[in-house]
Amino acid sequence: MDCIFCQIASGKIPGDIVYQDQEIIAFRDINPKAPLHLIIIPRKHIPSLDQLKESDAALVGRMVAVANRLAKDEGVAEKGYRLAVNCGTEGGQLVPHLHIHLLGGRQLSDSLG
Ligand code: 5GP
Ligand code: ZN
Numbered sequence: 001m002d003c004i005f006c007q008i009a010s011g012k013i014p015g016d017i018v019y020q021d022q023e024i025i026a027f028r029d030i031n032p033k034a035p036l037h038l039i040i041i042p043r044k045h046i047p048s049l050d051q052l053k054e055s056d057a058a059l060v061g062r063m064v065a066v067a068n069r070l071a072k073d074e075g076v077a078e079k080g081y082r083l084a085v086n087c088g089t090e091g092g093q094l095v096p097h098l099h100i101h102l103l104g105g106r107q108l109s110d111s112l113g
């Protein structure tokens with residue numbers, strides 16, 4: 001498996017990991033777009049939002065809960081933050097392993113596109 005995020009999750013390549021449990025791992029984005037830019041992924045290789053199954057609903061719910069907790073822990077929850085998921089080429093997805101971006105620490109652009 002040459003998926004970069006699978007390799008970070010398995011420890012094959014280093015990542016600045018801020019949270020991990022049996023199902024989920026979170027690490028700092030290598031090219032941060034904001035003072036806080038974390039990536040939250042499932043350990044399981046799901047290529048994109050588009051590939052989610054109904055049976056993944058609890059996992060995705062937990063990913064959002066982890067993101068919210070990290071926003072609190074990293075001190076951005078009070079002022080506000082953004083969770084974003086890119087899907088597919090026109091959605092701006094570059095890494096084909098489902099991930100949530102957690103952005104915060106500055107006033108974010110009001111443009112989503
Ligand atoms: P996407 O465009 O797929 O939604 O976002 C992929 C994100 O992964 C980008 O923000 C990019 O900077 C980040 N990224 C790509 N490769 C690596 C890596 O090897 N390590 C880390 N920590 N982040 C990465
Ligand atoms: Zn993967």
